Amino acid sequence: MRKTLIVTNDFPPRPGGIQAFLHSMALRLDPRRVVVYASTWKRDAEGREATARFDAEQPFPVVRDRATMLLPTPRVSRRATALLREHGCTAVWFGAAAPLGLLAPALRAAGAERLVATTHGHESGWARLPASRQLLRRIGEHTDTLTYLGEYHRERIARALTPAAAARMTQLTPGVDEKTFHPDSGGAAVRAALGLAERPVVVCVSRLVPRKGQDTLIRAMPRVLAAHPDAVLLIVGGGPYRADLEKLAVTTGVAAAVRFTGEVPWEELPAHYGAGDVFAMPCRTRRGGLDVEGLGIVYLEASATGLPVIGGDSGGAPDAVLEGETGWVVGAGAASAPAETAERLVALLADAELRRRMGERGRAWVEERWRWDHLADRLRELL
Known part of the structure; x- marks a missing residue:
């Protein structure tokens, strides 16, 4: 696996299903080949303390942006490309394709050889509206693959993409830790x-x-x-x-x-x-x-x-x-x-x-x- 920069708004300790998905996947990759660039969860003292404690416990570096929501702005693009180069990453995984997948061209120009963008539920909504549909199309054009959860979402997202980008889509779902969730769980x-x-x-x-x-x-x-x-x-x-x-x-x-x-x-x-x-x-x-x-x-x-x-x-x-x-x-x-x-x-x-x-x-x-x-x-x- 190429050394990978994970770019995401959705990462613990912020709660949620996407956050748990990304963290569980990241923990199963080689920690020497992972760097996470994520948004800040909360700016108050309690939130900062919880985030710092969580980040220190991870087996890979977690770099927090000052913003509570990452957007594909020039500032975020510069920070992401700097991290890519600093850590020698040649792959990027966008934890949620929309909107951060719009950073793909800049990261490709900075040396990323492989760009993967994961879709969840909201990208199906993006595919329904004219403006966001065009943005989703751009994300599909500039990434190597968009992942999808199931057929319902694949069909709807594919309609917004070019035929070539739709053909590159591949399924990637969350999983379950069967050792944590079991009948004798307490x-x-x-x-x-x-x-x-x-x-x-x-x-x-x-x-x-x-x-x-x-x-x-x-x-x-x-x-x-x-x-x-x-x-x-x-x-x-x-x-x-x-x-x-x-x-x-x-x-x-x-x-x-x-x-x-x-x-x-x-x-x-x-x-x-x-x-x-x-x-x-x-x-x-x-x-x-x-x-x-x-x-x-x-x-x-x-x-x-x-x-x-x-x-x-x-x-x-x-x-x-x-x-x-x-x-x-x-x-x-x-x-x-x-x-x-x-x-x-x-x-x-x-x-x-x-x-x-x-x-x-x-x-x-x-x-x-x-x-x-x-x-x-x-x-x-x-x-």
């Missing part, structure tokens, strides 16, 4: 600490934003409680949608059956998955297709933990669920979504054997298809 202790030891638990682990569909779960709870009066919806994560969700739980009359944990440290997430009997995140597509799910790695983490999953029909989310085998996908954007979601939850909570069978199939699928080591080999080939 869920019983979390249930006991929350007073849920003897109750049926539906768990949702995700950032609290409208696309993720936690409101659909809350609206489904009256039907779930009618069949399983002791059931609890455990919502794990933080985000700007929390206040609205709390109000919805009150107006729906299910506040006593909905628990919010707030943000949970990454190392405690496996145990919080394990606290559930069923995992559900009925994500939806919003803003006319501009806001869609990239893949939904949470479904795979839940499967690795041995849970059946209920996903939403948004973007690449269905790629993370084997329909009828590891769980089900519901039409989360429809008016009937709460009823459909409730029907699936009720069936799963009533059938321990079905939960066991789906959980075991999901665990096996993760081990077969979604292990980080296999996916990191693919990234090394691309670089």
Whole structure:
């Protein structure tokens, strides 16, 4: 593998799925051949301290820009090209193709021999709008390959590219650490600490934003409680949608059956998955297709933990669920979504054997298809 400069806005300790993806991949590359150029997470003292502590723990250099968001400006271009030359890098991996892939021509001129740009969910939105579509086309022309998560995104992004650039696209997905996410991850202790030891638990682990569909779960709870009066919806994560969700739980009359944990440290997430009997995140597509799910790695983490999953029909989310085998996908954007979601939850909570069978199939699928080591080999080939 060429020595590689990773240019990204999305890197821990900033939380998020893309951040976890990039960090997990970077850790599986040769640390002597990796340099990271990333944005600053937070400017306050606590944020600076957390970032400095995180960066010092990494096996490769992490260079932070002063900006909290990297943009393809002349200043950022100069800094990136200087780092490329200083560290003797001949490859560049853009953690998210848009917009930082626009730096590709300058980095190519500075000596980069291989330029890889990874797309997630938002580039599918870029492909729909005339101005951003042209920028995405430029990124495709000046990089060696754009990666994609699944067929949903490949089709939409390819329409914005030249035929040659579309032909160079290749799949690269996030993975799951099956040694971290497993059935004995500590869920019983979390249930006991929350007073849920003897109750049926539906768990949702995700950032609290409208696309993720936690409101659909809350609206489904009256039907779930009618069949399983002791059931609890455990919502794990933080985000700007929390206040609205709390109000919805009150107006729906299910506040006593909905628990919010707030943000949970990454190392405690496996145990919080394990606290559930069923995992559900009925994500939806919003803003006319501009806001869609990239893949939904949470479904795979839940499967690795041995849970059946209920996903939403948004973007690449269905790629993370084997329909009828590891769980089900519901039409989360429809008016009937709460009823459909409730029907699936009720069936799963009533059938321990079905939960066991789906959980075991999901665990096996993760081990077969979604292990980080296999996916990191693919990234090394691309670089």
